[in-house]
Amino acid sequence: MTRYDQLAGIIGERIEQGLYTCGERLPSVRTLSQEHEVSISTVQQAYRVLEERQLIEARPKSGYFVSQQHELAALPAMSRPAQRPVEISQWDLVLKLLRADPEDGMVHLGIGMPDISSPTLRPLMKALSRIALQPDLRGMAYGDICGAPALREQIARLLVDSGNLLSWEDIMITSGCHEALSIAIHALCQPGDIVAVDSPSFHGVTQTLKAFGIKALEIPTDPVTGISLEALELALEQWPIKAIQVTPNCNNPLGYIMPDSHKQALLTLAQGYDTPIIEDDVYGDLAYRYPRPVTIKSLDEDGRVLLCSSFSKTLAPGLRIGWIAPGRYMEQATHMKYISTGATALQPQLAVAEFVRQGGYQKHLRRMRAHYQHNCDIMTGWIKTYFPPETRVSRPQGSFLLWIEMPEHFDSLRLNRQLDQVGVQIAVGPIFSASGKYRHCMRLSYALALTPAIEQAVKTIGNAVKRQLDEVNA
Amino acid sequence: MTRYDQLAGIIGERIEQGLYTCGERLPSVRTLSQEHEVSISTVQQAYRVLEERQLIEARPKSGYFVSQQHELAALPAMSRPAQRPVEISQWDLVLKLLRADPEDGMVHLGIGMPDISSPTLRPLMKALSRIALQPDLRGMAYGDICGAPALREQIARLLVDSGNLLSWEDIMITSGCHEALSIAIHALCQPGDIVAVDSPSFHGVTQTLKAFGIKALEIPTDPVTGISLEALELALEQWPIKAIQVTPNCNNPLGYIMPDSHKQALLTLAQGYDTPIIEDDVYGDLAYRYPRPVTIKSLDEDGRVLLCSSFSKTLAPGLRIGWIAPGRYMEQATHMKYISTGATALQPQLAVAEFVRQGGYQKHLRRMRAHYQHNCDIMTGWIKTYFPPETRVSRPQGSFLLWIEMPEHFDSLRLNRQLDQVGVQIAVGPIFSASGKYRHCMRLSYALALTPAIEQAVKTIGNAVKRQLDEVNA
Ligand SMILES: Cc1ncc(COP(=O)(O)O)c(C=O)c1O
Ligand SMILES: Cc1ncc(COP(=O)(O)O)c(C=O)c1O
Numbered sequence: 001m002t003r004y005d006q007l008a009g010i011i012g013e014r015i016e017q018g019l020y021t022c023g024e025r026l027p028s029v030r031t032l033s034q035e036h037e038v039s040i041s042t043v044q045q046a047y048r049v050l051e052e053r054q055l056i057e058a059r060p061k062s063g064y065f066v067s068q069q070h071e072l073a074a075l076p077a078m079s080r081p082a083q084r085p086v087e088i089s090q091w092d093l094v095l096k097l098l099r100a101d102p103e104d105g106m107v108h109l110g111i112g113m114p115d116i117s118s119p120t121l122r123p124l125m126k127a128l129s130r131i132a133l134q135p136d137l138r139g140m141a142y143g144d145i146c147g148a149p150a151l152r153e154q155i156a157r158l159l160v161d162s163g164n165l166l167s168w169e170d171i172m173i174t175s176g177c178h179e180a181l182s183i184a185i186h187a188l189c190q191p192g193d194i195v196a197v198d199s200p201s202f203h204g205v206t207q208t209l210k211a212f213g214i215k216a217l218e219i220p221t222d223p224v225t226g227i228s229l230e231a232l233e234l235a236l237e238q239w240p241i242k243a244i245q246v247t248p249n250c251n252n253p254l255g256y257i258m259p260d261s262h263k264q265a266l267l268t269l270a271q272g273y274d275t276p277i278i279e280d281d282v283y284g285d286l287a288y289r290y291p292r293p294v295t296i297k298s299l300d301e302d303g304r305v306l307l308c309s310s311f312s313k314t315l316a317p318g319l320r321i322g323w324i325a326p327g328r329y330m331e332q333a334t335h336m337k338y339i340s341t342g343a344t345a346l347q348p349q350l351a352v353a354e355f356v357r358q359g360g361y362q363k364h365l366r367r368m369r370a371h372y373q374h375n376c377d378i379m380t381g382w383i384k385t386y387f388p389p390e391t392r393v394s395r396p397q398g399s400f401l402l403w404i405e406m407p408e409h410f411d412s413l414r415l416n417r418q419l420d421q422v423g424v425q426i427a428v429g430p431i432f433s434a435s436g437k438y439r440h441c442m443r444l445s446y447a448l449a450l451t452p453a454i455e456q457a458v459k460t461i462g463n464a465v466k467r468q469l470d471e472v473n474a
Numbered sequence: 475m476t477r478y479d480q481l482a483g484i485i486g487e488r489i490e491q492g493l494y495t496c497g498e499r500l501p502s503v504r505t506l507s508q509e510h511e512v513s514i515s516t517v518q519q520a521y522r523v524l525e526e527r528q529l530i531e532a533r534p535k536s537g538y539f540v541s542q543q544h545e546l547a548a549l550p551a552m553s554r555p556a557q558r559p560v561e562i563s564q565w566d567l568v569l570k571l572l573r574a575d576p577e578d579g580m581v582h583l584g585i586g587m588p589d590i591s592s593p594t595l596r597p598l599m600k601a602l603s604r605i606a607l608q609p610d611l612r613g614m615a616y617g618d619i620c621g622a623p624a625l626r627e628q629i630a631r632l633l634v635d636s637g638n639l640l641s642w643e644d645i646m647i648t649s650g651c652h653e654a655l656s657i658a659i660h661a662l663c664q665p666g667d668i669v670a671v672d673s674p675s676f677h678g679v680t681q682t683l684k685a686f687g688i689k690a691l692e693i694p695t696d697p698v699t700g701i702s703l704e705a706l707e708l709a710l711e712q713w714p715i716k717a718i719q720v721t722p723n724c725n726n727p728l729g730y731i732m733p734d735s736h737k738q739a740l741l742t743l744a745q746g747y748d749t750p751i752i753e754d755d756v757y758g759d760l761a762y763r764y765p766r767p768v769t770i771k772s773l774d775e776d777g778r779v780l781l782c783s784s785f786s787k788t789l790a791p792g793l794r795i796g797w798i799a800p801g802r803y804m805e806q807a808t809h810m811k812y813i814s815t816g817a818t819a820l821q822p823q824l825a826v827a828e829f830v831r832q833g834g835y836q837k838h839l840r841r842m843r844a845h846y847q848h849n850c851d852i853m854t855g856w857i858k859t860y861f862p863p864e865t866r867v868s869r870p871q872g873s874f875l876l877w878i879e880m881p882e883h884f885d886s887l888r889l890n891r892q893l894d895q896v897g898v899q900i901a902v903g904p905i906f907s908a909s910g911k912y913r914h915c916m917r918l919s920y921a922l923a924l925t926p927a928i929e930q931a932v933k934t935i936g937n938a939v940k941r942q943l944d945e946v947n948a
Contacts (some may be wrong), residue, residue, distance in 0.1 A: 207812060335569075340814055
């Protein structure tokens with residue numbers, strides 16, 4: 001990461017946070033150069049980056065201004081889920097999303113698929129191809145049940161970036177983050193138990209709870225700071241909660257990064273009630289700011305955090321390479337890994353290890369972070385342009401997912417049926433709730449290159465939304 | 475498969491079954507040629523195959539005789555497990571086996587790893603390598619949760635060989651047979667339930683039951699015909715059994731192929747008690763006879779059999795490609811697949827599909843069947859030579875695993891500790907029992923090319939066994 005990228009990140013964040021408001025003049029190049037102890041040209045390059053992202057505009061002879069276009073839409077409201085443990089529903093809706101065929105000719109804005117077209121992935125594909133041809137068929141045997149040491153070492157190295165000082169032996173390779181989460185839940189809970197989750201939350205987790213006969217307790221969640229600690233504490237008082245599951249960094253679907261102080265407070269709370277935390281960091285490396293945010297795991301002193309992640313969002317989901325750092329639950333996790341899939345496929349592990357060791361991962365990440373951040377601005381702009389004014393939109397701090405909230409009486413399932421007919425796919429709100437809340441919400445992905453066809457699709461959605469609201473109001 | 479291979483298979487089986495006994499003269503070439511309506515030279519070639527396998531010997535001017543060397547050791551006894559549901563133990567012993575490092579310089583006779591050194595696997599590796607380099611990164615996206623249709627079609631085609639007429643939509647791809655079994659169990663059972671298993675049985679299944687809080691009911695099992703139907707019926711009468719789990723073809727560890735009539739009777743029994751059957755066919759394609767035996771699934775009329783298998787033993791375990799044909803439980807199985815690992819890695823699926831379509835699978839199988847059958851004879855010979863006479867040995871009808879039974883008071887755990895010191899690894903009996911029975915047994919693999927080092931290792935085991943028995947008897 002260059003100095004100017006870093007500086008652009010800092011200023012960009014200030015704008016996002018509203019420290020500089022729409023149309024406001026930004027500090028002069030000279031001021032910034034002194035403040036940050038960088039050269040004039042570094043500041044100029046940083047401003048150029050922000051111009052490209054359409055966050056700021058240069059006005060001849062007057063300097064740089066926060067882009068008019070960038071007036072932010074209102075944020076979604078704090079969520080208010082039912083604060084009692086519920087049996088999980090919505091499997092039919094999740095299945096419909098999973099079954100979406102990427103080659104059916106529709107515009108797919110609903111799925112959590114990253115962009116895998118970047119040439120920075122090519123060395124990984126070459127490594128995969130080379131390893132397949134190794135004459136000793138390395139990678140075709142059963143590997144270690146905990147994964148290839150070579151990869152676990154590289155992951156331990158990467159984890160330093162998020163504040164984690166782990167040894168390779170603390171890490172177990174899994175078939176994607178999905179298996180990591182499933183192992184964590186299965187290692188900690190019995191049927192009938194209660195797990196507290198942020199809300200809205202990733203359907204993979206709630207469906208796993210469902211499969212294990214566990215109840216979800218959805219906790220109100222702020223679209224900027226994450227799970228409400230007050231609500232969580234009340235819940236911990238009232239219910240025998242077996243685990244807390246959160247996605248604090250680049251949350252799916254809300255996009256926030258939980259502030260560090262909030263992470264510490266959450267951990268302290270969990271310590272107070274002696275409750276383990278299942279932390280999903282699958283999008284953490286895609287934070288737009290660098291260095292990336294720390295994990296709760298990095299603050300953990302007594303091994304109560306089970307960190308789950310994967311290369312699915314940062315590299316490619318087809319690899320099916322994830323990991324879990326289960327802290328003090330390593331033994332249970334190993335048993336669950338054995339009975340879930342046995343060892344994980346070895347060849348992709350060896351290929352990823354090589355790719356990371358040779359610096360390919362960081363290079364790819366830099367590119368993808370910039371790509372997604374750029375797309376975020378454009379997509380947010382389109383929503384502002386094409387959606388009705390009462391629309392509330394999340395402000396993603398990383399990753400490639402946008403959460404959109406309509407007035408309470410809006411029905412995204414109805415919208416979805418209409419969009420099906422015209423070849424546009426979205427993710428409907430209720431799949432992000434154990435109890436089917438968020439019917440008035442939807443999630444859109446901006447991972448792929450934003451073509452005119454996608455702009456057209458967003459316009460189509462916006463029009464359909466307006467029509468439905470008009471009908472209801474009429 | 476040529477006519478003479480087929481004929482050799484038939485005669486070989488008759489010898490194995492004791493229809494022709496040790497030293498007995500075999501039918502003349504002319505007689506066989508008439509009986510089987512084949513040419514003289516076909517019979518001669520068949521006899522040559524059996525000579526190579528050291529099953530028969532030619533005596534000049536007198537004809538062919540069953541090899542003296544081939545006097546069979548006694549079969550293991552019918553197993554007599556405790557006939558009540560038990561909580562499963564033995565995880566520590568299983569873990570020790572799993573953790574065995576194939577490169578620690580020991581002679582590994584304990585693990586269930588196939589031989590992956592055959593050149594007939596090369597086209598598969600080439601396909602893997604080629605697919606990794608496809609410019610559209612085919613196989614790097616999330617695939618269909620049920621697996622790639624191309625592979626499911628090929629598997630449906632292969633399954634015809636074992637009598638199954640299934641559509642590709644009846645089949646779901648999994649991360650190995652392990653995940654298939656785990657999905658089946660999870661789809662059918664709740665914690666506290668009871669599952670009936672053959673005994674001895676594969677530790678992957680019992681450990682999965684353990685993880686789900688399910689009890690195992692071990693049913694007495696015959697080393698030639700499989701699970702005792704009488705004992706199973708009694709158990710079904712007495713206990714609320716939720717599922718029956720068996721490995722009827724090339725059983726691990728006993729090596730038998732359950733006779734067809736026995737399969738039908740088992741299914742009828744399951745129908746009578748309306749109980750589903752989880753059938754593990756992971757070694758079925760490695761039966762020494764061709765055509766291979768049918769599955770219970772092929773006799774199933776009401777979708778109660780969940781067929782589980784993989785390419786781990788036939789091709790290579792590192793692929794982590796298995797499948798389940800869950801019959802009427804497809805919906806539950808799909809949910810369990812989603813929460814277990816999400817979709818299965820796509821590239822290896824595409825590579826295997828191509829390999830099968832181009833005939834590579836059948837070609838490889840032919841070679842491996844001959845290889846394992848050849849090794850079976852040699853390994854059995856070594857056991858006879860180096861083990862004490864009271865040793866009982868299974869008569870594998872396929873696959874590459876030998877079950878060895880010593881007198882009741884023998885302790886394979888003690889043996890194992892001694893062998894650890896001298897660089898020989900075996901699988902101890904108790905891991906094949908939910909309740910830790912079979913301490914007097916062990917399992918040896920003869921998958922790999924049988925080198926002098928392996929012969930030496932078998933001799934070392936035999937001597938250690940003799941010493942222990944002498945000590946105990948002294
Ligand atoms: C928050 C979150 N966790 C985990 C996953 C699953 O990741 P993987 O594909 O590595 O199993 C996803 C993917 O959708 C996700 O959004
Ligand atoms: C009987 C049996 N079933 C299933 C398995 C697991 O197969 P996979 O490696 O495909 O998960 C094994 C492997 O040891 C086995 O012996």
